[in-house]
Amino acid sequence: MSDADPVPQGGNPWGFFCARASVAELRRRKALWKLPELWKNQKTVFPTAPWTFGPQFPQRRLLLVLFLKHNFPSTPHRWVVDLDLEKFFDRVNHDRLMAAIARRVNDKRMLKLMRAFLESGVMENGLVSPVEEGTPQGGPLSPLLSNLVLDELDRELERRQHRFVRYADDCNIYVASERAGKRVKQSVTRFIQRRLKLKVNEAKSAVARPQERKFLGFSFTGGAEVKRRIAPKALFRCKQRVRELTRRTQGISLEQMTKELADYLRGWKGYFGYCQTPSVLHGLDQWIRRRLRSVIWKQRKRRSSWHLANSPALSTTFPNAYFDSLGLPRLFAAA
Numbered sequence: 001m002s003d004a005d006p007v008p009q010g011g012n013p014w015g016f017f018c019a020r021a022s023v024a025e026l027r028r029r030k031a032l033w034k035l036p037e038l039w040k041n042q043k044t045v046f047p048t049a050p051w052t053f054g055p056q057f058p059q060r061r062l063l064l065v066l067f068l069k070h071n072f073p074s075t076p077h078r079w080v081v082d083l084d085l086e087k088f089f090d091r092v093n094h095d096r097l098m099a100a101i102a103r104r105v106n107d108k109r110m111l112k113l114m115r116a117f118l119e120s121g122v123m124e125n126g127l128v129s130p131v132e133e134g135t136p137q138g139g140p141l142s143p144l145l146s147n148l149v150l151d152e153l154d155r156e157l158e159r160r161q162h163r164f165v166r167y168a169d170d171c172n173i174y175v176a177s178e179r180a181g182k183r184v185k186q187s188v189t190r191f192i193q194r195r196l197k198l199k200v201n202e203a204k205s206a207v208a209r210p211q212e213r214k215f216l217g218f219s220f221t222g223g224a225e226v227k228r229r230i231a232p233k234a235l236f237r238c239k240q241r242v243r244e245l246t247r248r249t250q251g252i253s254l255e256q257m258t259k260e261l262a263d264y265l266r267g268w269k270g271y272f273g274y275c276q277t278p279s280v281l282h283g284l285d286q287w288i289r290r291r292l293r294s295v296i297w298k299q300r301k302r303r304s305s306w307h308l309a310n311s312p313a314l315s316t317t318f319p320n321a322y323f324d325s326l327g328l329p330r331l332f333a334a335a
Contacts, residue, residue, distance in 0.1 A: 077163055077174035079181045082213045083188065086201035088169035092135050092149055093197050094118050100148045149196070156191055165215070172215050181207035217272065227276035238268060238284070246291045248298040257295065258326040261288075265329050273331065281332035285320075292328075293318050 094115075101114055118135060135145050146168050157164045157173065162184065164173040173188070175181045185207055189200045206213065210220040214231035221227045245261045265288075275281070294309035296318060308314065324330070 076176040078209065079175050079178055080208060080210045080213055081173040081175060081181045081185045081188070082204075082206050082208065082215075083171040083173070083185070083192075084201045084204035085169040085171075085192070086199045086204075088146065088198060089135050091133055091198055092145070093133055096197065097135070097145060097149055100151070104148075152196060153188075153192065156195075157188070167216055170215065172213075174210075178207055218275070221277070228274070229277045230272050230275050230280060234272065235280070235284070238272075239287070242288055242291065246288075246295055248295050254292070254296060254299065255326060258292070258323070258328050262327050262329055265331065269329060269331050278332050285331050288328075288331075289320060289323055292323060 097118070098111065098115060102111055105111060150166065150169070153171070154166065162173050163175075164171060166172075173181075173184055175184055185205070189205075192198050192200055209222070210226070211222045213219065214233065217231050217234035218228050219231045221229050241264060242261065245264060246257060250257065273281070290306075290309045293314045294306055297305065297309060297314065320330070
């Protein structure tokens with residue numbers, strides 16, 4: 001059983017598991033990943049495994065495969081069919097999912113445990129509500145279960161020889177023209193609704209140029225030479241997080257603030273550092289250090305001023321090398 005909590009962005013309830021339940025789910029997922037029936041012949045289970053995600057293909061490695069190796073929006077594939085499944089984790093059919101698991105797992109105890117997991121119910125406002133469809137969004141098993149359900153979609157797209165990538169319920173199909181994109185979107189939507197009994201979110205799905213859409217926090221530039229760039233929303237979220245970590249009213253030392261900020265930036269750089277727009281990273285570096293100079297100015301009981309934080313005097317007194325000495329990583333390192 002899990003507690004449901006609304007998610008502001010998507011509206012789908014997340015299931016927050018208690019500590020004991022979370023450990024149990026992690027053990028089940030680990031056991032499923034290790035089942036020889038599931039992985040001894042990976043191509044027959046998940047034919048596009050390097051393009052989806054699994055234990056050895058986390059999100060960051062998927063991006064490397066997607067952007068560095070395959071470089072999807074290349075000539076002539078300059079249009080993308082961006083598909084988003086509406087309330088996917090809420091609408092997974094239990095019987096179809098259990099049938100998909102049973103085709104790969106013969107252990108009846110595991111199957112019984114999986115069925116109990118799916119039908120465990122959700123507690124909202126102290127009341128337990130039964131669950132007849134869907135998987136708990138936020139549960140450790142959800143990514144694996146989504147792959148099992150959408151494996152049939154992967155096989156169908158491969159059969160049609162489409163150039164595509166999918167992560168959980170987000171799927172991008174790259175085509176040569178807008179007309180081809182509309183045709184593919186219509187036929188794939190029909191397949192998803194009739195065969196998989198799922199619904200495509202028409203408001204979030206579209207046929208467009210790759211630079212007009214985002215996937216896993218990345219987008220592309222326009223022009224003759226296509227480059228991967230950080231999506232505007234991802235940049236906005238990064239700045240919001242930096243603002244939270246560098247609030248001038250926290251009452252902590254600059255060293256402690258810098259340490260917490262450095263931990264966040266290392267992880268962010270490890271993921272988004274593969275963009276091909278270094279000017280964006282350089283500009284973000286400058287903005288972050290300006291924030292910190294403003295913090296220093298405030299901590300010295302001076303009038304806080306964003307304008308003064310960019311003055312030559314403060315930039316000279318607290319140069320980038322000073323923040324390097326505090327362990328703050330640079331997002332952009334000049335060659």
